[in-house]
Amino acid sequence: MIEAKDVNKYFGDHHVLKNINCTFEKGKTNLIIGQSGSGKTVLMKCLVGLYEVDQGTVFYNERNFSKMNFEQRKDLRQEIGMLFQGSALFDYMSVEENVMFPLNMFTKQTKEEKRTRVNFVLERVNLENVNRLMPSELSGGMRKRVAIARAISMNPKYLFCDEPNSGLDPQTAGVIDTLIKEITVEYDITTIVNTHDMNSVLSIGDTVAFIYNGELWWKGDRDTILHTKNKELNDFVFGTELTSRLKQ
Amino acid sequence: MNLKVITHIGDYVILMLKVFTKPQKGKIFWQRLMDEIQGLGIESIGIVAFISVFMGAVVAIQTAYNIDSPFIPLTMVGWTTRQSVILEFSPTIISLILAGKVGSRIASEIGTMRVTEQIDALEIMGVNSANYLIFPKVVASLLINPVLIVLSMWMGILGGWLAMLASSLASTTDYVNGIRIDFQAYIVFYAIVKTLFFAFIISTVSGFYGYRTSGGALEVGQASTKAVVVSSIIIILFNLILTQLLLT
Numbered sequence: 001m002i003e004a005k006d007v008n009k010y011f012g013d014h015h016v017l018k019n020i021n022c023t024f025e026k027g028k029t030n031l032i033i034g035q036s037g038s039g040k041t042v043l044m045k046c047l048v049g050l051y052e053v054d055q056g057t058v059f060y061n062e063r064n065f066s067k068m069n070f071e072q073r074k075d076l077r078q079e080i081g082m083l084f085q086g087s088a089l090f091d092y093m094s095v096e097e098n099v100m101f102p103l104n105m106f107t108k109q110t111k112e113e114k115r116t117r118v119n120f121v122l123e124r125v126n127l128e129n130v131n132r133l134m135p136s137e138l139s140g141g142m143r144k145r146v147a148i149a150r151a152i153s154m155n156p157k158y159l160f161c162d163e164p165n166s167g168l169d170p171q172t173a174g175v176i177d178t179l180i181k182e183i184t185v186e187y188d189i190t191t192i193v194n195t196h197d198m199n200s201v202l203s204i205g206d207t208v209a210f211i212y213n214g215e216l217w218w219k220g221d222r223d224t225i226l227h228t229k230n231k232e233l234n235d236f237v238f239g240t241e242l243t244s245r246l247k248q
Numbered sequence: 249m250n251l252k253v254i255t256h257i258g259d260y261v262i263l264m265l266k267v268f269t270k271p272q273k274g275k276i277f278w279q280r281l282m283d284e285i286q287g288l289g290i291e292s293i294g295i296v297a298f299i300s301v302f303m304g305a306v307v308a309i310q311t312a313y314n315i316d317s318p319f320i321p322l323t324m325v326g327w328t329t330r331q332s333v334i335l336e337f338s339p340t341i342i343s344l345i346l347a348g349k350v351g352s353r354i355a356s357e358i359g360t361m362r363v364t365e366q367i368d369a370l371e372i373m374g375v376n377s378a379n380y381l382i383f384p385k386v387v388a389s390l391l392i393n394p395v396l397i398v399l400s401m402w403m404g405i406l407g408g409w410l411a412m413l414a415s416s417l418a419s420t421t422d423y424v425n426g427i428r429i430d431f432q433a434y435i436v437f438y439a440i441v442k443t444l445f446f447a448f449i450i451s452t453v454s455g456f457y458g459y460r461t462s463g464g465a466l467e468v469g470q471a472s473t474k475a476v477v478v479s480s481i482i483i484i485l486f487n488l489i490l491t492q493l494l495l496t
Contacts, residue, residue, distance in 0.1 A: 077372060102373050104273070104275075
């Protein structure tokens, strides 16, 4: 479980996150949604420590992340996997080297053990015979799947996904969503997904937190989100032509 | 303006404190060091040799043409070429050329990794990204640049001899005798000390500008340009300081 308590973040005079209090539960896909510029990416980066919170605290299973030093964070980060918006695969490494990188860096496994693990996680994300390909030779969906494989190679307890569906067609986006959901349940991990894709919300949103203007505006799940009376959330959810017609 | 410069220097020092720490995994550092020696050094041999041969040739021809007094011996051509190449051309001008070639490569490589979130990916895994990315480049530059500069010295003097052979402005005997007149090994030591300082400047300044890039492709280009310009200015300043310290 991950908990944000009274989290505030400023960029100069701009108050980006305002007293965010939110719990992200284990074994569930916890979604953070909101318009572009609402602060959801900043919140995720505060949770993983890429940004320092200015006020407030972040807890990982009651361990105070905000007070940890570099070494303590380094240890905790081996329990974290993250899928970035643009996949963030290392350009100069092949698929196998990318997935093997955390194992090389932080384990004492033999080359054979590492290769077995790499093949296992690549198979888990439905990728086979791509070990020697370079990231530039992969499609967008394949890159995301390799990034997921790299993120889960160390058996993480926490998985963060920043806009996992951006730039993907609806069908491929659905495959990625399903994969994230399956991995969350299978490994019983705490997954936080940052998205503005309503398909993802409705298909994998075990819990949904709506961020509006830097504040936690609404919290619920994929069933309650369609029946809420919250105006700002309704504007967001039914903001597209398709969803507004469906509502009618 | 002054405050901006001081802030820059402060940021540079803070980054260097992160860079100069013990590598997290020796084997991976060794692999990266070999890659960097290849990328930053071996791949620069061609351009260094080409420029050195032609510069040595030009220095020799100009010297020979300007000797119009019968009281000045033709051995002066070899002596002047040797002194110009070893004292100034190879350590300083070739370092400026390397600032352009290697500096822009370092800044754009690290800058691209920054804007495509690859550096964030390293940080999330618990890797000290500054040390992982910049330290092998600094060590590689310190190891390979003196080799390139000594090669440049040889090629410059060789170029001068080839020019004399082709133009018949001075005989091989005069040229070789000129090279040997009053040779002091200290000038080679002086050139190598300067090269080490310049190698450090090129790799750390370029690494600094690449690492602090934010934005997109435009900013990567700007970071690359800044890295070359600032490295070149610092090299010119240090050239004066080191010459004053080492030769007087």
